[in-house]
Amino acid sequence: MKTLNDWITNNYERLYSNACRIVSNPDKASDCLHICILSILESQEEKQQMLLDGGKLENFITMCVNIQWKSTTSPYHKHHRKQPQQESEYIEWKHNIEDEERTQYDLSCDCIFSELGSLHYYYRILLTDKFIEGLTYQQMNEKYKISKNSLLKDIKVGVQMLKTKCIEK
Numbered sequence: 001m002k003t004l005n006d007w008i009t010n011n012y013e014r015l016y017s018n019a020c021r022i023v024s025n026p027d028k029a030s031d032c033l034h035i036c037i038l039s040i041l042e043s044q045e046e047k048q049q050m051l052l053d054g055g056k057l058e059n060f061i062t063m064c065v066n067i068q069w070k071s072t073t074s075p076y077h078k079h080h081r082k083q084p085q086q087e088s089e090y091i092e093w094k095h096n097i098e099d100e101e102r103t104q105y106d107l108s109c110d111c112i113f114s115e116l117g118s119l120h121y122y123y124r125i126l127l128t129d130k131f132i133e134g135l136t137y138q139q140m141n142e143k144y145k146i147s148k149n150s151l152l153k154d155i156k157v158g159v160q161m162l163k164t165k166c167i168e169k
Contacts, residue, residue, distance in 0.1 A: 004040070004041065004048050004049075004052055004057075007052060007057060008037060011058060014058065015033060015037075015058065015061055015062070016029065016030065016033060018058075018061075018062045018065065019032055019033040019062075019065045022062070022065050022066050022069055023065070023069050029065075031076065032065050032068050032069055032076050033061070033065055035068055035075055035076050036061050036064035036065050036068060037061065039064065040057075040060075040061065040064075111165075111166040112162055112166060115162055115165040115166055116128070116162065118165070119158060119161060119162070122154070123154065123157065123158035123161060124158075126140070126151065126154055126155050126158055127155065127158045127159070127162070129143075130155055137151050137152065
């Protein structure tokens with residue numbers, strides 16, 4: 001009776017070539033293949049033996065490599081492919097506070113705050129509570145006795161009104 005480790009050792013070159021065909025980069029293919037092999041080794045022995053006895057282990061590992069490579073939620077993607085996020089404009093603006101030039105971001109914020117005051121009091125209160133005070137829909141529901149669905153729709157209307165007013169300026 002073959003063991004899983006023996007099978008992987010004997011068939012590693014074929015698994016690696018399958019991974020290279022999927023990934024098209026030998027280094028990345030190796031990493032992706034190792035994650036898949038590790039996940040199989042950590043699975044239950046009954047599942048390992050079932051795949052090994054059924055002769056489906058190679059297909060399973062190849063399918064696993066394919067999923068790891070293409071899925072944006074896979075462990076491989078999270079650790080190897082995901083690009084670091086760029087710093088936001090706000091962080092750059094915060095660090096360059098001495099600059100006299102006003103950015104588009106600054107002008108947008110000024111417009112939003114000035115136009116917020118000109119909205120109907122109902123929309124002004126909802127938008128202030130949601131975005132400035134940081135209340136959840138549940139908290140707003142308890143505070144005003146308005147259904148969450150109505151709150152969601154009215155907040156969308158208020159945001160759309162703000163966008164329209166700021167675009168006109």
